[in-house]
Amino acid sequence: MPEPFPAGLLCTRKTLTSQLHSLGVKPGDILLVHSSLSSLGWVNGGAEAVTGTLIVPTQSPDNSDPAHWQHPPVPEEWKAAIRETMLPYNTRTTRTIGMGVIAATVRTRPGAVRSMHPQTSFAAVGLKAEELMDGHALDCALGERSPLKKLQEANARVLLFGVGFGKCTAFHLAEYRLPGAVVKEISFAIMGEEGRVWMTVNDVAVSDEGFEELGADFEREGSVKRGKIGGADAKLFGLADAVEFSLRWLMLKRT
DSSP: OOOOOOSSOEEOHHHHHHHHHHHTOOTTOOEEEEEOGGGGOEETTGGGGTOOSEEEEOOOTTSSOGGGOBTTBOOGGGHHHHHHHOOOOOTTTOOOSSSOHHHHHHHHSTTOEEOSOSSSOEEEESTTHHHHHTTOOTTOSSSTTSHHHHHHHTTOEEEEESSOGGGOTHHHHHHHTSTTOOEEEEEEEEEETTEEEEEEEEEEOOOOTTHHHHHHHHHHTTOOEEEEETTEEEEEEEHHHHHHHHHHHHHHHOO
């Protein structure tokens, strides 16, 4: 027998659009979206019904040095072979990991533009996609030469639904601005002018430790609009406001 439809809300493009407008999303807004499709309920059309003019994280953390993999760790005798054979980053074909169905759908949508960082890329659709994704430096995963800085300058807003503040990449931009930020080596495979290259660069070490607490304090300040999108709890706030608050918060909480 066929399986029954799941219990919960029925979501359509029309109902989702109406709820976004009620939350405060306006035509022309630039939105950085962190999301869980399954949290909405049953969406007629799946992820294609949700996407619009937006930016999503499309990270690929497996393009990295296997010496640092811990879940699970890699056998020592495999590490050299993995480094030598790892596929180079490709904006069209490199998969996203842990970013959700909506992010994966945006990445593969016709006209989508993806930034060039092999581990912490973003993808965008909309009028300013090219401009916002351009110039993502290899030694600046989530800092001043990443799309996050451009989104801050463009007065973008962040939309979370079905996920918590622990997924908010905007907070990482503040980490780059902390006095004495720790720098570490990161490695990845890319395509150079003469073919595949295994590259190592120095970049700021980031961590989402404490981000849920940070987000809760930010929300209590009154800068976050709350509502529902489908069956999911949703939060909408200014990216620049989030970066400014998180910098103050991290300077007090982290040494």
